[in-house]
Amino acid sequence: xxxxxxxxxxxxxxxxxxxxxxxxxxxxxxxxxxxxxxxxxxxxxxxxxxxxxxxxxxxxxxxxxxxxxxxxxxxxxxxxxxxxxxxxxxxxxxxxxxxxxxxxxxxxxxxxxxxxxxxxxxxxxxxxxxxxxxxxxxxxxxxxxxxxxxxxxxxxxxxxxxxxxxxxxxxxxxxxxxxxxxxxxxxxxxxxxxxxxxxxxxxxxxxxxxxxxxxxxxxxxxxxxxxxxxxxxxxxxxxxxxxxxxxxxxxxxxxxxxxxxxxxxxxxxxxxxxxxxxxxxxxxxxxxxxxxxxxxxxxxxxxxxxxxxxxxxxxxxxxxxxxxxxxxxxxxxxxxxxxxxxxxxxxxxxxxxxxxxxxxxxxxxxxxxxxxxxxxxxxxxxxxxxxxxxxxxxxxxxxxxxxxxxxxxxxxxxxxxxxxxxxxxxxxxxxxxxxxxxxxxxxxxxxxxxxxxxxxxxxxxx
Amino acid sequence: xxxxxxxxxxxxxxxxxxxxxxxxxxxxxxxxxxxxxxxxxxxxxxxxxxxxxxxxxxxxxxxxxxxxxxxxxxxxxxxxxxxxxxxxxxxxxxxxxxxxxxxxxxxxxxxxxxxxxxxxxxxxxxxxxxxxxxxxxxxxxxxxxxxxxxxxxxxxxxxxxxxxxxxxxxxxxxxxxxxxxxxxxxxxxxxxxxxxxxxxxxxxxxxxxxxxxxxxxxxxxxxxxxxxxxxxxxxxxxxxxxxxxxxxxxxxxxxxxxxxxxxxxxxxxxxxxxxxxxxxxxxxxxxxxxxxxxxxxxxxxxxxxxxxxxxxxxxxxxxxxxxxxxxxxxxxxxxxxxxxxxxxxxxxxxxxxxxxxxxxxxxxxxxxxxxxxxxxxxxxxxxxxxxxxxxxxxxxxxxxxxxxxxxxxxxxxxxxxxxxxxxxxxxxxxxxxxxxxxxxxxxxxxxxxxxxxxxxxxxxxx
Numbered sequence: 001x002x003x004x005x006x007x008x009x010x011x012x013x014x015x016x017x018x019x020x021x022x023x024x025x026x027x028x029x030x031x032x033x034x035x036x037x038x039x040x041x042x043x044x045x046x047x048x049x050x051x052x053x054x055x056x057x058x059x060x061x062x063x064x065x066x067x068x069x070x071x072x073x074x075x076x077x078x079x080x081x082x083x084x085x086x087x088x089x090x091x092x093x094x095x096x097x098x099x100x101x102x103x104x105x106x107x108x109x110x111x112x113x114x115x116x117x118x119x120x121x122x123x124x125x126x127x128x129x130x131x132x133x134x135x136x137x138x139x140x141x142x143x144x145x146x147x148x149x150x151x152x153x154x155x156x157x158x159x160x161x162x163x164x165x166x167x168x169x170x171x172x173x174x175x176x177x178x179x180x181x182x183x184x185x186x187x188x189x190x191x192x193x194x195x196x197x198x199x200x201x202x203x204x205x206x207x208x209x210x211x212x213x214x215x216x217x218x219x220x221x222x223x224x225x226x227x228x229x230x231x232x233x234x235x236x237x238x239x240x241x242x243x244x245x246x247x248x249x250x251x252x253x254x255x256x257x258x259x260x261x262x263x264x265x266x267x268x269x270x271x272x273x274x275x276x277x278x279x280x281x282x283x284x285x286x287x288x289x290x291x292x293x294x295x296x297x298x299x300x301x302x303x304x305x306x307x308x309x310x311x312x313x314x315x316x317x318x319x320x321x322x323x324x325x326x327x328x329x330x331x332x333x334x335x336x337x338x339x340x341x342x343x344x345x346x347x348x349x350x351x352x353x354x355x356x357x358x359x360x361x362x363x364x365x366x367x368x369x370x371x372x373x374x375x376x377x378x379x380x381x382x383x384x385x386x387x388x389x390x391x392x393x394x395x396x397x398x399x400x401x402x403x404x405x406x407x408x409x410x411x412x413x414x415x416x417x418x419x420x421x422x423x424x425x426x427x428x429x430x431x432x433x434x435x436x437x438x439x440x441x442x443x444x445x446x447x448x449x450x451x452x453x454x455x456x457x458x459x460x461x462x
Numbered sequence: 463x464x465x466x467x468x469x470x471x472x473x474x475x476x477x478x479x480x481x482x483x484x485x486x487x488x489x490x491x492x493x494x495x496x497x498x499x500x501x502x503x504x505x506x507x508x509x510x511x512x513x514x515x516x517x518x519x520x521x522x523x524x525x526x527x528x529x530x531x532x533x534x535x536x537x538x539x540x541x542x543x544x545x546x547x548x549x550x551x552x553x554x555x556x557x558x559x560x561x562x563x564x565x566x567x568x569x570x571x572x573x574x575x576x577x578x579x580x581x582x583x584x585x586x587x588x589x590x591x592x593x594x595x596x597x598x599x600x601x602x603x604x605x606x607x608x609x610x611x612x613x614x615x616x617x618x619x620x621x622x623x624x625x626x627x628x629x630x631x632x633x634x635x636x637x638x639x640x641x642x643x644x645x646x647x648x649x650x651x652x653x654x655x656x657x658x659x660x661x662x663x664x665x666x667x668x669x670x671x672x673x674x675x676x677x678x679x680x681x682x683x684x685x686x687x688x689x690x691x692x693x694x695x696x697x698x699x700x701x702x703x704x705x706x707x708x709x710x711x712x713x714x715x716x717x718x719x720x721x722x723x724x725x726x727x728x729x730x731x732x733x734x735x736x737x738x739x740x741x742x743x744x745x746x747x748x749x750x751x752x753x754x755x756x757x758x759x760x761x762x763x764x765x766x767x768x769x770x771x772x773x774x775x776x777x778x779x780x781x782x783x784x785x786x787x788x789x790x791x792x793x794x795x796x797x798x799x800x801x802x803x804x805x806x807x808x809x810x811x812x813x814x815x816x817x818x819x820x821x822x823x824x825x826x827x828x829x830x831x832x833x834x835x836x837x838x839x840x841x842x843x844x845x846x847x848x849x850x851x852x853x854x855x856x857x858x859x860x861x862x863x864x865x866x867x868x869x870x871x872x873x874x875x876x877x878x879x880x881x882x883x884x885x886x887x888x889x890x891x892x893x894x895x896x897x898x899x900x901x902x903x904x905x906x907x908x909x910x911x912x913x914x915x916x917x918x919x920x921x922x923x924x
Binding site for chain 1: 470496498623626627630631636637654655658659660673675690691692693694696713714717718720721724725727728729731732733734741742743747748750751754755757758759761762764765766768769770772773776779780783784786787788789790791793794795797798799801802804805806807809810813815816819820823824827830831834835838839842843846898899900903904907911
């Protein structure tokens with residue numbers, strides 16, 4: 001895509017050609033790009049023109065390229081395309097897909113289409129597909145492929161390379177090979193690198209690494225991602241409860257998981273119920289309402305309490321109505337301070353920089369940080385309220401003092417709440433990401449109002 | 463680390479052994495684990511016991527393992543260890559590190575230590591190191607390694623494999639090889655897979671892929687990460703302005719970039735200035751204040767305007783003081799609604815689901831979503847304010863209507879602001895992540911207060 005044409009111009013050209021029914025030319029334009037880019041172009045055609053045109057363009061691609069392009073499409077687009085092509089084309093594409101991609105597609109198709117595809121699948125593969133389709137969502141089992149290279153411990157490097165040469169075409173990766181012992185238990189792994197750099201008569205047993213990292217088939221995908229990152233792996237073996245090798249997960253399948261998990265975290269941190277893998281523009285209005293309303297409604301209830309607190313101070317407010325003008329600032333700053341702390345701790349927990357046992361260190365750091373920040377913000381406000389707005393009149397002094405003391409206490413309180421709540425959530429087994437901005441600011445608003453009005457009553461004697 | 467012992471128990475055991483000066487046993491315990499795990503253990507020893515003990519433990523490791531362990535340590539810990547070991551040990555470790563890890567360490571060491579190390583480095587490597595040290599932070603140049611496999615176009619598969627066997631030990635990856643044409647221009651890439659599965663007399667020219675993806679040496683690391691993810695690559699070639707191959711970036715170096723960029727985004731979304739790569743517990747109180755205070759101070763200023771608006775409505779407030787009780791709810795819900803939309807759009811922009819040109823579709827969707835949400839929240843409030851709190855008295859009606867109409871308008875306004883501001887930021891070249899929760903809620907607070915009081919004046923005639 002390092003062409004002089006921009007991506008938008010290419011889309012425009014392709015859609016124009018399709019509209020003009022110049023199919024041969026469409027095909028030639030598409031074939032200038034690599035499969036990942038063609039998939040991008042088709043996605044845009046599907047969004048901006050019509051599904052029918054996207055399907056026509058897709059069907060015109062050479063068979064082998066169409067499979068690659070298909071594997072780069074989003075799962076929703078894959079299903080849309082499957083519904084628009086002939087059974088024969090479906091069978092070809094599905095049979096040529098890598099095993100893990102195949103499972104992903106089958107998982108989303110209606111049962112009758114799946115049945116039709118499975119009918120034409122060899123029996124042993126069919127039962128394997130059924131096993132894979134039954135793994136719960138987001139576990140290692142749904143990411144793995146059973147197509148890996150097995151080596152025999154008694155082989156030499158030459159034997160191994162000969163085997164890889166034969167079996168290599170149909171497996172997802174050949175860069176890591178696996179050696180099993182009796183009962184399908186995983187004994188060790190051999191990298192293709194070690195095979196290639198060693199002499200042909202070296203025994204495989206001399207190259208096998210038995211100190212390997214593996215995951216269980218029911219492990220959450222986030223754990224799998226963390227292991228890839230920590231150990232810098234290209235592939236990871238997946239074992240069942242009896243330590244038997246059932247499949248492998250390769251690097252390319254895990255990068256998307258990283259993005260998904262990040263999106264989930266970020267959405268939770270903003271009070272949005274997980275949108276799953278669906279894209280913003282593709283989710284319906286009702287689904288969006290369903291993802292957002294519960295949190296807004298729940299958080300609104302906390303404001304009933306905040307409102308109640310204010311109602312309790314109505315006398316004080318009537319006596320000094322200008323107290324209200326500083327309320328948004330104190331509440332807003334409290335919320336922002338708390339969110340900053342919560343974010344740092346949530347992120348620290350997620351990447352492993354902060355652990356539960358560090359809570360006292362975290363609290364002590366937050367208290368010092370918030371004290372300094374509180375003093376700075378108060379100094380700014382004192383100048384503003386007493387000197388600038390109050391013209392240094394003696395009446396302005398008590399209000400200035402109330403606001404400034406409240407500011408310091410609110411910032412300290414907010415940062416303590418913001419930093420401790422994610423740790424508490426982790427302690428009791430809730431996702432810390434839920435304790436971010438909306439939750440924290442609702443809570444700190446409550447604390448801010450209470451602190452401010454209690455101080456006002458004490459200092460202003462209203 | 464699938465041991466029966468928990469990680470904490472291992473740390474405790476190692477620290478106890480070090481305290482008792484049982485160094486031989488410490489070493490034996492450590493050597494039960496693989497380098498990534500040993501690095502984790504040393505990090506904990508460094509945090510919980512002392513730097514000296516961590517250095518002792520590190521120095522006791524066999525030389526070849528110590529290099530691996532070193533490469534898994536964080537850059538701060540690497541520098542701490544370098545400062546505690548002898549020059550000879552430094553030279554050994556630095557010379558054995560992969561080129562890109564070497565650059566990372568040298569970049570952080572004081573100039574005099576770097577000079578001492580470079581003195582003992584062969585001249586051609588020295589000038590290469592100096593070039594690499596001069597690349598700006600976070601660009602492709604700082605991630606790449608110049609150690610890759612070059613193949614000649616005239617070779618056969620057998621020639622290529624023979625070359626890889628010789629050169630393979632010292633290069634970071636052998637799974638992707640590179641073919642250059644005259645003038646060091648990159649001509650194409652050959653995967654080790656294609657070499658291994660083809661016959662020995664196949665010419666390399668038949669296997670070379672010329673339709674490859676590359677990055678420029680000055681490209682931002684986020685772009686590099688996106689290309690890895692999009693194309694599912696194991697390594698990517700890095701070229702200079704003249705399309706000459708200057709190095710390659712491998713997968714393991716890019717996973718950390720993904721995490722770094724996510725942390726940067728999430729922090730920006732909460733009004734925190736980038737903390738860079740430093741961990742929460744390792745940054746000083748002053749640094750934390752410096753990262754957080756500017757945003758809090760800036761946002762506080764927007765509340766001066768909000769306060770001013772309230773001051774303008776003081777008469778209305780004195781006439782109906784109970785208006786204040788609903789203020790936090792309206793402001794809070796407005797802020798939360800806006801943040802939800804902002805988060806979805808920021809994330810959509812980051813992963814490529816949403817583009818600038820989609821702004822009208824986004825706006826239309828947000829208007830519909832917010833209208834429905836606004837109606838739901840208002841219905842809830844109407845029942846609460848008029849029926850429950852107001853006992854259905856006729857006096858409660860106007861306030862209930864004011865709050866409910868304000869709620870609908872505020873939610874719609876907040877969601878429009880929240881969704882459009884990130885797109886606007888992108889349009890004018892600012893990071894959309896800066897337009898998240900704190901920024902949005904400060905703005906929506908202002909709009910909420912204004913809407914609410916204007917409605918109150920109109921409906922309640924105060």
